Amino acid sequence: MTLEGARERWVRTGGVELCVAELGDPAQPTVMLVHGYPDSKEVWSEVAARLAGHFHVVLYDVRGHGRSSAPQPLRGGFTLEKLTDDFLAVADAVSPDRPVHLVGHDWGSVQAWEFTTVKRTEGRIASFTSMSGPSLDHFGHWIKKRVSRPTPRRVGQLLGQGAKSWYVYLLHTPVLPELAWRGPLGKQWPKILRRLEKVPGGDYPTPSLPTDAAHGAWLYRDNVRARLRRPRADAYAHAPVQLITPLGDVFLSEKLYDELELWAPQLTRRTLPAKHWVPRTRPDQLAAWITEFVTTTEGGRTTSAATGPYADRFGGQLVLVTGAGSGIGRATAFAFAEAGARVVAVDRDAESAARTAELSRLIGAPQAWAETVDVSDEQAMEKLAEKVAAEYGVVDVLVNNAGIGLSGSFLDTTSEDWRNVLDVNLWGVIHGCRLFGKQMAERGQGGHIVNTASAAAYLPSRTLPAYSTSKAAVLMLSECLRAELAGQGIGVTAICPGFINTNITSTARFTGVDAVEEKRRQKKSARLYGLRNYPPEKVAEAVLRAVVRNQAVVPVTAEARGGRLMSRFTPRALRAIARMEPPL
Numbered sequence: 259m260t261l262e263g264a265r266e267r268w269v270r271t272g273g274v275e276l277c278v279a280e281l282g283d284p285a286q287p288t289v290m291l292v293h294g295y296p297d298s299k300e301v302w303s304e305v306a307a308r309l310a311g312h313f314h315v316v317l318y319d320v321r322g323h324g325r326s327s328a329p330q331p332l333r334g335g336f337t338l339e340k341l342t343d344d345f346l347a348v349a350d351a352v353s354p355d356r357p358v359h360l361v362g363h364d365w366g367s368v369q370a371w372e373f374t375t376v377k378r379t380e381g382r383i384a385s386f387t388s389m390s391g392p393s394l395d396h397f398g399h400w401i402k403k404r405v406s407r408p409t410p411r412r413v414g415q416l417l418g419q420g421a422k423s424w425y426v427y428l429l430h431t432p433v434l435p436e437l438a439w440r441g442p443l444g445k446q447w448p449k450i451l452r453r454l455e456k457v458p459g460g461d462y463p464t465p466s467l468p469t470d471a472a473h474g475a476w477l478y479r480d481n482v483r484a485r486l487r488r489p490r491a492d493a494y495a496h497a498p499v500q501l502i503t504p505l506g507d508v509f510l511s512e513k514l515y516d517e518l519e520l521w522a523p524q525l526t527r528r529t530l531p532a533k534h535w536v537p538r539t540r541p542d543q544l545a546a547w548i549t550e551f552v553t554t555t556e557g558g559r560t561t562s563a564a565t566g567p568y569a570d571r572f573g574g575q576l577v578l579v580t581g582a583g584s585g586i587g588r589a590t591a592f593a594f595a596e597a598g599a600r601v602v603a604v605d606r607d608a609e610s611a612a613r614t615a616e617l618s619r620l621i622g623a624p625q626a627w628a629e630t631v632d633v634s635d636e637q638a639m640e641k642l643a644e645k646v647a648a649e650y651g652v653v654d655v656l657v658n659n660a661g662i663g664l665s666g667s668f669l670d671t672t673s674e675d676w677r678n679v680l681d682v683n684l685w686g687v688i689h690g691c692r693l694f695g696k697q698m699a700e701r702g703q704g705g706h707i708v709n710t711a712s713a714a715a716y717l718p719s720r721t722l723p724a725y726s727t728s729k730a731a732v733l734m735l736s737e738c739l740r741a742e743l744a745g746q747g748i749g750v751t752a753i754c755p756g757f758i759n760t761n762i763t764s765t766a767r768f769t770g771v772d773a774v775e776e777k778r779r780q781k782k783s784a785r786l787y788g789l790r791n792y793p794p795e796k797v798a799e800a801v802l803r804a805v806v807r808n809q810a811v812v813p814v815t816a817e818a819r820g821g822r823l824m825s826r827f828t829p830r831a832l833r834a835i836a837r838m839e840p841p842l
């Protein structure tokens with residue numbers, strides 16, 4: 259990871275010389291990326307490359323790191339006041355007439371909180387995107403509140419964060435951290451990082467690492483204890499803030515950001531399933547969120563338009579739903595749209611797919627497209643996957659939902675019936691998982707696949723042998739794939755709805771009967787599903803929740819949940835029910 263094509267300059271301030279790199283057009287808004295500990299500006303390489311097409315991107319090595327010189331003496335040379343001087347000097351050099359959009363990770367975020375909350379930078383910061391680095395003032399108040407007014411929950415939070423902060427105590431010890439970094443820790447760090455983060459990206463040349471890390475220990479020693487003991491009472495952000503919280507951060511608890519709105523009234527929250535070093539592991543997502551936030555702030559808006567319950571998680575993500583022209587697929591596309599996701603609505607019916615895309619835009623999707631594809635057609639799916647990757651990007655969430663119903667005894671089901679139902683219900687899911695799952699895995703930045711199975715996957719019946727077999731296969735496929743992709747940060751969920759009031763009852767085929775009887779049965783089942791009246795919107799809610807919680811198998815409706823329990827604990831009872839005559 260290097261900053262290819264960057265222009266370099268040096269900025270002198272307060273006795274140090276800072277190495278500053280610039281990418282992109284200086285006439286565009288300036289986005290300034292501040293790195294953390296123990297990193298140098300190169301940690302931002304992947305994000306910077308993605309932002310450079312839209313913005314003037316500026317990065318600098320924090321004093322004592324990378325190619326910037328270190329203050330002498332070190333003690334007292336890394337105070338937040340001096341770091342603020344550095345920021346202002348760089349901002350004045352690269353963007354003298356326009357405020358900059360700050361982005362900070364880890365200690366870069368800790369110091370950027372200082373820049374965004376002190377008076378002397380007012381008017382110099384247009385927005386601030388913070389990740390994995392709290393304000394020391396807010397953290398100080400957070401601790402005080404929990405110590406002075408303890409409740410079991412607050413004490414638990416305090417102990418939880420205390421345990422995650424073990425390294426902060428170590429960094430306060432004299433000499434030891436320096437010795438460790440210049441010795442085995444420095445050598446092993448890339449390997450440790452790769453293991454910690456479990457994704458590629460940990461390995462890049464870090465020639466200055468031992469020195470950076472040794473210098474950076476003063477960031478902690480010069481600031482943490484003093485500021486946590488006496489946090490400022492007026493540490494209010496004077497610019498809009500976007501908070502990106504990786505939910506798997508081993509160093510910081512998400513609870514630290516409870517009530518952050520008190521300090522940052524113009525706050526947009528984002529969450530993502532990732533560990534601490536998101537600039538390396540999730541550059542696409544960060545670049546998308548930074549771009550959206552900077553663009554909306556420049557346009558005079560301060561918070562995201564999306565209002566859905568999971569807007570913090572799915573805003574700006576690319577979600578593809580098959581069978582999106584009707585029922586559960588359409589409701590799922592709408593729920594993601596409401597959460598601010600970019601939606602690709604796929605259906606074999608062009609008109610209904612187009613309608614879903616159009617309504618998704620009205621509901622809140624920043625972008626939505628319709629694609630007409632039969633999911634059972636392998637070549638058409640291959641073309642779709644190529645087109646989506648080339649024009650919209652790698653899908654973050656894939657929902658393989660398209661499916662058809664088929665009812666009738668095994669002996670009345672022809673080979674062609676079997677082929678039809680398996681082609682759509684199973685092969686459609688296989689094509690989706692194979693093509694889009696491969697793209698997700700190759701990108702190496704995680705993702706999620708949802709496959710719509712059915713409660714029929716685990717409930718035997720004498721009337722749905724082909725349909726149930728197809729859904730049982732989807733359930734097992736999902737479990738196997740979940741095991742395979744877990745190491746790459748890709749979750750897989752099988753959704754198992756019970757009776758949902760959709761159009762499937764009117765389009766499902768009935769074997770072994772003539773056309774008139776088939777129509778009668780379709781009408782009757784539509785009536786029965788109508789009486790049950792469980793709306794597809796509730797299944798959509800379960801889909802979004804399942805992705806957020808990375809659930810493996812999700813039965814939806816009481817009958818689906820009850821059936822799942824019976825299949826585990828009383829399978830003989832289920833077999834007896836399966837033998838009963840159907841009501842149709």
Ligand code: NAP
Nearest residue numbers: 581583584585586606632633660661712757758760761762
């Ligand atoms: P729906 O209202 O009929 O919606 C299914 C959509 O998928 C329709 O727009 C359909 O288009 C489309 N589709 C069908 N075959 C396709 C193909 N080969 N390629 C692309 N699109 C195709 O049914 P739904 O109830 O929402 O069903 C969605 C999923 O949930 C299915 O997998 C179904 O098996 C499953 N499910 C449903 C229930 C339930 O009670 N409704 C219960 C459990 C599981 P056409 O209208 O042109 O066919």
